[in-house]
Each structure stands twice: as structure tokens, then as C-alpha cells.
Amino acid sequence: MSLLVKMSCLRYHIRYLFVSVILLCLGGVFTLQAQTGELRRPVQGIRNLGMGNTGIALSFDENALFYNPAGMASVDSILVGFPILNEVSDDSVSIVNEISKLGGDAKTADIVALLMGKRVHFRNLIDLNLIMPFGELMTFGVASGYETQFDLGVRNPVSIEIDFGFRLDSISNMGFAMPVARGRWLVGAGVETVERCDIPLTTATLGNILSNTDLSSSFGSCKLTDLKRAQTFNFGFQRRLETASAMKMIWGMSAYNIGGLKFNRSDNETNPSDQNLELSTGLSWQPAWGPLRMLYAIDLRDLTM
Template sequence: MKPYKSKWTPALLSMILAIVLILTAWPADSQARPYTSFFRGVRPLGMGGAFTAVADDENALFYNPAGLSSISMLNVGIFNPLVEVSGDSIDLIGDLGDTDMDNVGEVTDLLRKYVGKHQHVRAALFPHVGFRLANVGAMVGGLVQAEVDADIRNPVYPEAYLDYVQDISLLAGAGVGLPLTGLRVGATLKGGQRKSLSEVYTADDIADNNFDDRFDNDMKSGNSVGLD
């Protein structure tokens, strides 16, 4: 039997290939954003976030409370500020001082200048006290932090995509080693208040005389308690 060959096959394949090429070449909105987590200390950041297996200090409250069992002496942190600012955010903060934020044209020019440049600012303070009782390592602490991430999109009509999170939390945790060699267990109790905002603002919105009131109204808040 002579094999059947459709005369439409080459045309169909060419059409599919053309569609694939068009879709892959179509401009995509790609944004580099930091990984979201409750709290990232200096030491875990220096280790690329691979901290869970070696948690043995105040960061264990957030990563692996079983690591608190390694505390062997008094561990006190009173004033330990943490500040993160991206290079583009430093430039933006400088330009804010030279911009009339009540002028739509100037605000538009400012936003347009930073299209495609991710903005990130974070500040935190985590006073804490860790100690050992018998074979149990324990720690209590208070966390205050605020974080801002923003992206400016659409150079023709700039829009600011803003995410803001503010936390005030109390934490208490304990870890203990079990009779089985190398096995440890722990838990962290967290309670706190969070304020957050995730909105899109245009230059017209920002330059409006009532923008401060709108910003406050857009802010959401709530309380929570958790156990890890």
C-alpha cells in the first residue's frame, strides 16, 4: 500500500513554527524580585539562605527552632539594626529631593526614569535574649521591621507597583536535644501585628493633594499568632 502524504503538512508545520517564533519573541514583563520570607538575618543572607540545617543563634527562631538547643551561654542582642537598600533606590531617594511631588509632570519624569529598575528598602531591629535552662535552649525577642519593594512599569504612562510590609512581633522559642544522637526538636511561638499595602499608583495619584489620605486608606492591618 502506498503511504498517504498530506499536501497540507508542510504548510501546517510552517504555521505552527511561525506562531511559536512570534510568541517567544513577544516582549514579556520580567521583574527580578527578592524571595519573600518573614525575616532574613545577616548570617542567613551571607549563606544564601541555606541556614536551616546549621541554625544555632537568634536566627533559629525563624529558620529552625530546634537549633536553639545549641545555645550554651547567655546570648543578648540589644541594638542590632539591619538595613538593606538597593543601588537604584539610593538614586531614587536622591532624586526625590529634587522633585516637586505635587507636580504631575515632574512626578511622571521621575517615574519614567526608573522604569524597569526594581526598588528595595528594608530596615529591621531584633532585640533578643537567649539562655540555657538545664538541657533546653530558649530565646525571646521582639522584631520591628519594614520593607518596601516597588517596580515602575509602562514608560508611556508610568505606573508604580508598590508593596509595603510592616511587622511588630514578639517571639519565644525553645529547642532541646533528644536522647537519640543528633536528634533535636524545637518550636517558636510568634504573635504580632502586620500592616501591608499592595497597590498601583500613577503620577496623577501621587501628585494629588489627598494622596497621603489615600495611602493610609489603602493600608491593611491585622493581628496573628503562629506556632512553628
């Protein structure tokens, strides 16, 4: 009997040592603020991206205006974010490497051959976010930034066709959030203003492009000094589920482009195109197993009507 007790104690100490080593390793990688024994939002905006952009039920950070404005009600300190996103397709990286090998003697035919059957995609986002809580009553947030997107593809080797698209957005977002029903519900709303210059993905033959000195005649124009403006409203809520309090489950839902995102275009213009109402819902839960806490999230996003 004493041998069994000693073996049980030994297993307990081994598990304790194993968990301690893991925590020490994590502590050597990150230096995090701690309050009331919990880690405080370690680079949560990056975490949302790493979890497949799930943020409808997890938006309690400086990116809440873009996921679910209700999440701002859980912020208890001033947060400032300066996110920068660069999105590059695999084909883009390989093409740049191949073109650099060609050097200054590269010809149009060589470059077209490298692009054949591939898709070049670049997307860049730079933003400045500010979340400011006013006690436990209400939280305000503002965000402003720019987003650019570039797409290029070449296909049909018999009669070479080139697909080209470009878009520039200037985005401003303001919102507020507050807890209701003693914090069981979090509600938030915001107003978003978008100024956009858009060339939708358009196809033109290589012969048509070479015969025209002005590319706008083949793909259309995008004047950065004449951005088209649109304004819309957003709303969201989060509900803390009491039936599974140990799991810390949160259900959230958001509605973006309420009333539609309608751009101020001229009568003969079709771009930028308007956007309809988008609905999203999500669920998150945080089970705790001893000193470890796991985080899970599921989102169903951008349901249009």
C-alpha cells in the same frame, strides 16, 4: 636518599609556615573567644546571611527562633543579639544620587523620568533576641522586633503607572529546645505572634494620583494604630548523623505557620493576607583538614502546602 628526605622536610616546614602566617593574619582581623580549642560562633547570624540565609541545620545561635528552634539546644551560654538589617535595591541607590543632583528645583516630571522602568525597594529589620540555657536539659529563647518594607516602581511611559507597596510587622517569638536520645536528636518548638499593617503592591495611574488629595483612595490605607494580629506555632528538629561522624554532618527540618498564620481581620477586609504552612529542610557538614575547618550548608526552604 638523604637529599629526598631533606626536600620532604623542607616542604613540610614551608607548609607549616604558610598555615601559621594565615592563622596570624586571621587573628589580627578578629578577636575571638576560645574554649576547648574551638572558635565559638563568631558572629554566626551574619555568617548565615553570607551563606545565602542557610540556617536550618546551623541555627545554634541567637537567631535560632527564625531558622530552626531546635538549634537552641546546642547553645551552652546566655546569648543576646541585636541584629539590624537594611536591604536596599541597586536602583534605589542610583535614584537617590540622581535626585540629589537635581537639587531643590526638581519637578514631578523629572522625578518620574528618573523612576521610569526602575524598582525602588527598602527593607529594614531591627530585633532583640535572647537565648538562655538551663544546663543540658532545656533552652528557652525569646525574640521581638519590627520589620518594614517599601516598594515603588514606575512604568508605561505612554500612560504612566505607579506601583506602590508597604508593610509593617511587629513580631514576637518565644520557644524552647531540648536534646533527646543522648543528644543525637535536637527538638524545638515555639509560638509566634505577628501584628501587621499591609498595603499589597498596587498599581495606579499618575493622573488618578494627582486628581486625588488622599493617597489611600489610590493605594489603600495602613493605620499604624490598627495592626492586625495573628498567632501561629513553629516546630523543628536536627539530627546528628553518626554514619559520617568525621564530617560532623547535621540534617535539619522545620515547620513554620503550623495551622496557618491567620490575621484577625474585619469581614470586609482582605489584607493582610493569611499565610499557609511552610516547610524547610537543610544539611550541613564540617570537614576538618588539619588546622583548617570548612563549613558547608544546603537549604531547601519555604515549601508551602
